Amino acid sequence: MDLESFVLEVSRLREEAENAFRDVRDAASLEEARVTFAGAKSGKLKSIQKLLGGVSPSDRPEAGRAFNEVKQAITALLEDAHDRLAEATASPAAAPLDVTLPGRPVRLGRLHPITRTIREVQGIMARLGFECVDGPEVEDQWHNFEALAIPPEHPARDPLDNFYLNVAQGQDPLLLRSQTSTVQIRVMEARKPPLRIVSLGRVYRPDTADATHYPMFHQVEGLLVEKGTTMAHLKSVLRLFASSFLGGDVHVRFRPSFFPFTEPSVEVDMEWGGRWVEMGGAGMVDPAVLAAVGYDPDQVSGFAFGLGVERIAARRYGVADIRDFYRNDVRFLEQFG
């Protein structure tokens, strides 16, 4: 092969390689181009190198130089294409920062309105001397019913009205607590009077969700046991609480009611915006309950109340449907300060 034809072959190869590497867009096409041109066995560079042997010895130094040039060129093309790909797939953080873009406000998170309500209630009750305590959400029959004087035949224990758990046969039934009154018992079992506690947490009932019901909701449970406690103390505490939480002088109304663990028992209404709204139940702790936890009903008396957190939050914030608290719609949640 003469020198001229060899040099022509070399320059054709160079042009072909330049085009091929320019079109490389991803790792697969880069590898394909590498094998085609620089492949060790049958790459085009290798084929041209073989032609060198056919060039006359006098022309060989010149042909060799041409070959080396194209070999270096292809190596450089390969490296360039590789670098280009690496840059394109680098993390966005590595992208150049455009300081001319307008600034955007940082979106700040905030506490859920129910969490805010819980913390606020805890704060108000703490100022009235009530210590904040917690209780388990999975309860036994004793704490959810029996110690609260709710006997086995009571409709509140019906499996259709509670979330009972699957337990091994022969084991005591367990359920998701249906009220926070369970915590009254747990605290009285563990401590001696005087005591003032408040407990806020989730409770569960298989209710169909509507504007005022949800299968999971929150209650505030308050309990005070001291010598000489009366209904007047109960009403004062609830009124102070309602006035602090809702603002202004909120009136509280008691309506006669029944709970197995309080005697007398009342429904608690609060006046707000010219309307009476039911907020929960309350009463004087039944002497039988005091006796069941080992207190002497002749020595101490107490009151207890249970309010719906969603209800008082809905009143306070003007929310018409409590399901909105759980829809996780940021447009709704963002409205709470």
Ligand code: PHE
């Ligand atoms: N636990 C009752 C309920 O869920 C409310 C209540 C609490 C009533 C404390 C009296 C005393 O309906």
